[in-house]
Amino acid sequence: MSKQLGYRYAAVIVAATLLALLVAALSIWTFQQTEAAADARQITYATILRGNTLLSNLRDAETGQRGFALTGDEKFLEPYLAVREHIASELREMRALPVSAAAVQRLDAMAPLVDAKMAELAKVIA
Numbered sequence: 001m002s003k004q005l006g007y008r009y010a011a012v013i014v015a016a017t018l019l020a021l022l023v024a025a026l027s028i029w030t031f032q033q034t035e036a037a038a039d040a041r042q043i044t045y046a047t048i049l050r051g052n053t054l055l056s057n058l059r060d061a062e063t064g065q066r067g068f069a070l071t072g073d074e075k076f077l078e079p080y081l082a083v084r085e086h087i088a089s090e091l092r093e094m095r096a097l098p099v100s101a102a103a104v105q106r107l108d109a110m111a112p113l114v115d116a117k118m119a120e121l122a123k124v125i126a
Contacts, residue, residue, distance in 0.1 A: 043098055050094045057083040057090065058117060065121045080121060087118060 061083040067076030091114060095107050 047094065047097050047099055047103065050090065050097070054087070054090050054094065054114075057087060058114065061087075061118070061121055065125055069124055077125065080125065084118065084122075087114060 060079040064076045064079035064081075068074065068080070091107070091111055095104065099107075
């Protein structure tokens with residue numbers, strides 16, 4: 001009987017060790033998944049911030065252009081002139097972020113629209 005009891009204790013110890021290793025492996029995998037999700041969230045947040053900045057700059061340029069068109073006062077052109085020089089680089093910086101393929105398609109579609117908007121603003125100012 002004592003031999004059988006020894007085997008049972010050994011089996012319990014092996015099973016407990018395997019269970020502990022399984023729990024450790026699952027914990028490591030879960031931690032890696034959490035890190036990957038946090039990285040993706042950070043990239044998404046940075047993309048949204050850059051998109052909001054781009055939209056805000058376009059809005060400022062349009063407001064400045066409208067103010068100049070209504071009043072003829074060149075001080076209203078300051079926001080337009082500031083944005084005109086940096087809008088293309090902002091769009092390039094957004095494309096440099098490691099975004100999804102769908103986001104890249106939207107950025108590719110947005111680039112000519114931004115260029116057209118800036119050309120329209122320049123035409124009204126001229």
